[in-house]
Amino acid sequence: MDYLKNFTIPFEGLGVGNHKFTFVVDDLFFEKIEYSEIKKGDVNVALLFEKQDNMFVLHFQIDGNIQVKCDRCSEDFYFPIKGDQKLFIQFGDTFREETDEIIIIPRNDFEIDLAPYIYEYIILMLPIQRLHFNEPNGKSQCNQAMLDKINQLSLREQQSDPRWDTLKKLKTK
């Protein structure tokens, strides 16, 4: 069976009312998502699927850790994410996204693939700037050896920058 099929809800067979689902998002999930910017993670997703007569309301609770690259020392580390998301599903002639929270799906659809939504929610929960946290004593958890290497490299780049040579020549005149 296609792994991502685990994230498809065959809603046709559900009675009106509340239904609970849980999903485990792991490394394989991100491997299967095309062009995923995330490679590793471990996230639990609890879904309350509320089936009403004419629409569905989905409440997601997302909680876990995602591997990201630190913007300061470029070492990978796990960033904790936690949050809620809501998705309203209504019916229409063709598929369209009405807003971030409301989608319209064709009337004759009988299942919905939630993998793209779960992926998007996880991405939204990550900050734009991803930095190691500080320890309680204020010390950064960044990889100091990596930072030293990065500093050395940027120093070397500055030294070999032809603009600096021109400046040096100007100074010696």
Ligand SMILES: [Zn+2]
């Ligand atoms: Zn770092």
